[in-house]
Amino acid sequence: xxxxxxxxxxxxxAEILIVGLTRHPENTKGWDGFAERFEGKLQDWxxxxxxxxxxxxxxxxxxxxDIPRIMFIGMDDRKKMNEDDVRAAFGLAGKELVxxxxxxxxxxxxxxxxxxxxxxxxxxxxxxxxxxxxYSFADYKTSSNEVEVELETLSLLTxxxxxxxxxxxxxGQVFGESVNEARTLVNMPGNILTATALAxxxxxxxxxxxxxxxxxxxxxxxxxxxxAILAVNQGSVEEPRLIVMKYKATESFxxxxxxxxxxxxxxxxxxxxxPKDGIVGMKGDMGGAAAVLGAMxxxxxxxxxxxxxxxxxxxxxxxxGNAFKPDDVITSLSGKTIEILNTxxxxxxxxxxxxxxxxQMGATRIIDVATLTGGVIVALGMDKTGALTNDxxxxxxxxxxxxxxxxxxxxxxLTENDKKRLRKSDVADxxxxxxxxxxxxxxxxxxxxxxxDTPWIHLDIAGTSFTSAAHDFGPKGxxxxxxxxxxxxxxxxxxxx
Ligand code: BES
Ligand code: ZN
Ligand code: ZN
Numbered sequence: 001x002x003x004x005x006x007x008x009x010x011x012x013x014a015e016i017l018i019v020g021l022t023r024h025p026e027n028t029k030g031w032d033g034f035a036e037r038f039e040g041k042l043q044d045w046x047x048x049x050x051x052x053x054x055x056x057x058x059x060x061x062x063x064x065x066d067i068p069r070i071m072f073i074g075m076d077d078r079k080k081m082n083e084d085d086v087r088a089a090f091g092l093a094g095k096e097l098v099x100x101x102x103x104x105x106x107x108x109x110x111x112x113x114x115x116x117x118x119x120x121x122x123x124x125x126x127x128x129x130x131x132x133x134x135y136s137f138a139d140y141k142t143s144s145n146e147v148e149v150e151l152e153t154l155s156l157l158t159x160x161x162x163x164x165x166x167x168x169x170x171x172g173q174v175f176g177e178s179v180n181e182a183r184t185l186v187n188m189p190g191n192i193l194t195a196t197a198l199a200x201x202x203x204x205x206x207x208x209x210x211x212x213x214x215x216x217x218x219x220x221x222x223x224x225x226x227x228a229i230l231a232v233n234q235g236s237v238e239e240p241r242l243i244v245m246k247y248k249a250t251e252s253f254x255x256x257x258x259x260x261x262x263x264x265x266x267x268x269x270x271x272x273x274x275p276k277d278g279i280v281g282m283k284g285d286m287g288g289a290a291a292v293l294g295a296m297x298x299x300x301x302x303x304x305x306x307x308x309x310x311x312x313x314x315x316x317x318x319x320x321g322n323a324f325k326p327d328d329v330i331t332s333l334s335g336k337t338i339e340i341l342n343t344x345x346x347x348x349x350x351x352x353x354x355x356x357x358x359x360q361m362g363a364t365r366i367i368d369v370a371t372l373t374g375g376v377i378v379a380l381g382m383d384k385t386g387a388l389t390n391d392x393x394x395x396x397x398x399x400x401x402x403x404x405x406x407x408x409x410x411x412x413x414l415t416e417n418d419k420k421r422l423r424k425s426d427v428a429d430x431x432x433x434x435x436x437x438x439x440x441x442x443x444x445x446x447x448x449x450x451x452x453d454t455p456w457i458h459l460d461i462a463g464t465s466f467t468s469a470a471h472d473f474g475p476k477g478x479x480x481x482x483x484x485x486x487x488x489x490x491x492x493x494x495x496x497x
Contacts, residue, residue: 001151003127003169005162006106008034014106014155016059017067018093020086022078022111023052034108037065052076054085055472057096067106071096078114084406086112086122087129091473094133098149105130105151109158109165119160120168127169130154131176132473132480137187174301175405175487179480182287182294186466186478190266190283195314198263198286199241202293202312206245209300216242226357228332228349231340233315235270235323240315242357243289247299247308249494256307257493258363259296259486260354262347262370263289263314270317270343271325278374284478285347287465288370289314294483299490306494311358313350317343329428333357334450339425342433347372348446349432355450365394366451367489368444369459369482375440376460380410385464385481387411388444391455397496398457401488407481409459412438414445422446 006012019034035042041063050058056074073089075081089112097105112122134151156165185193185201199215206213218239221230226242233240243263246253264285268274274282289312296310324330328340330349334356338349347370355366376386385402387409389395395411402409418441421434430449434442444458464481473479 001131001154001173003154003156003166003173005156005158005165007159008108008157012067012106012155012157014067014104014153015102016069016071016097016100016105017062017157018071018073018105018107020075020089020111021046021050021052021072022075022081034070034111037062037067037070039063055088055092057092059100075112081114081117083117083121083125086117086125087406088472090126090129091133094130097130097151098134098136101149103149103151104153106155106157109156119158120164123156123165123169124172126156127154127172128176129473131173132179135180135183135474137184137475137477171302174298175484178294178297178487179483181297182290182480182483183474183478185290185293186284186287186480188283190316193265193283193286194238195241195263195265195316196239198265198289198312198314199243202243202245205293205297205300209247209297211296211300212246212248214244216244224333225331226333226353227330228338228353229313229315231324231328231330232317232346232349235318235320236316238316240313242354243310243312243314244357244361245296245310247296249303249305249307253307253362255364256309256362257490258309258311258355258358258361258366259292260351260358260366260368261288261290261292261310261312262286262351262372263312264317264347264350265314266316267344267346268318270319270323270346272342272344273319274344281466284466285371286314287461287478287481288368290478290480291369291461291465291482291486294480295486295490298483298487302491304491304494305497306490308490309358309361309363311354313354315350317346332450336430336449337428339428339431341431345433345443348443351447352450355447359454363454366454366456367398367459367486368447368456369461369486371462371465372443372460373440373462375436375438375443377463379412379440380463382463382467384408384410386440386460388414388441388448388458389456390448390451390453394455395457397492398485398489401492402485405484405488407464407485409485412441414441414448418442418445419449422449
């Protein structure tokens with residue numbers, strides 16, 4: 001998608017012009033810029049046919065000007081319009097562009113602005129929303145008559161400084177594209193996206209952006225004593241991988257933030273086998289890994305002034321004569337021993353070794369992201385990411401980043417009593433499943449036992465990383481949850497330096 005900035009009077013080859021239809025247009029330049037495309041008839045149409053209702057989309061042929069069609073999106077009260085509304089409107093517009101097989105579109109940017117939303121904001125939201133909205137997964141069907149639609153040009157009509165607008169739109173574009181790549185990883189089945197394949201993808205990404213990259217295989221893990229990830233991998237014919245990447249903003253690499261992702265390419269539950277209804281969809285149990293890789297893509301593109309380490313532990317969780325089993329006691333990379341009570345609580349095990357590894361690399365802050373527990377879905381539903389933290393200020397900053405991206409995050413408590421229950425075992429330092437009451441807290445809390453005092457945020461995306469219904473920003477399937485917020489947080493930490 002090639003984004004350009006033009007003014008409203010310039011000749012334009014777009015097939016369609018996207019316009020936000022708001023009440024109270026008087027506090028901006030309002031409708032003047034496009035009303036002339038309707039030879040004065042717009043007011044009548046607005047009265048009789050057009051709707052201001054949010055998410056209402058209707059396309060009319062234009063009566064004048066060189067853009068033949070206008071796509072109106074209802075935005076309701078202009079004064080109350082917020083960034084989430086605008087992003088959602090562009091998500092829907094993106095879907096509509098695909099339906100109409102549009103290759104060249106234009107946006108009347110002013111119609112998505114108000115006192116809070118600048119032309120730059122609107123440009124960023126437009127590129128991001130349309131980019132996400134146009135996403136589809138290239139499936140494996142042998143007979144498909146769907147033609148892939150890609151937007152070739154997007155022109156932003158505005159009187160503002162073209163360079164600033166283009167820069168803002170480019171950020172949105174990068175954010176949207178990176179979300180879409182994470183979605184594709186989540187949508188890929190476990191027989192194709194194995195740990196090795198995921199590592200190959202990461203290798204390519206790393207090479208593209210000049211990251212330092214290190215991929216540990218099983219033999220290297222054995223040598224280091226990564227007993228937790230190895231236990232999860234024990235039942236598999238596939239090799240595990242630990243994917244490690246460094247984005248160096250400075251040569252000295254001081255104060256790096258670690259992004260740690262759960263990369264379980266398929267979770268059967270192991271001997272604590274999932275029931276047949278709960279096992280379908282477990283190809284998506286690498287959503288945390290996808291979020292980290294998506295964020296790293298944004299970081300590679302935008303090059304923030306902040307050192308970042310990515311650590312992703314990847315394997316599937318299978319059943320076989322070799323598989324680990326309940327009652328087993330394993331020794332993690334940290335040296336801490338773990339009594340296995342439930343082999344389906346495997347995510348926290350691979351994360352344990354990953355955060356230890358990140359700490360050994362010098363991480364001074366850690367964010368882990370994982371499809372960790374069904375408990376988060378029970379607690380918060382499918383549209384909120386659950387969080388834990390050991391650092392108030394760090395989490396405050398993260399919440400601000402999530403407000404900017406519109407990804408809802410809600411923190412749960414982690415108390416001394418919860419920790420006591422994690423440390424309760426007759427035979428080991430920790431147990432991996434203290435109970436089903438409030439078990440999102442135990443999942444994340446277990447990871448916290450390995451993080452210790454390093455400032456840390458845990459994100460449970462079991463609800464948000466995958467959806468079974470189409471939504472404003474795309475189809476059902478992988479959502480790319482937390483890709484944008486992780487990247488926004490890195491930007492925020494870079495600004496704060
Ligand atoms: N991968 C699952 C969590 C999950 C559930 C992700 C639903 C996406 C949708 C995780 O490994 C798991 O099985 N967790 C157990 C934890 C339990 C054994 C304490 C769960 O949620 O039941
Ligand atoms: Zn599991
Ligand atoms: Zn899992």
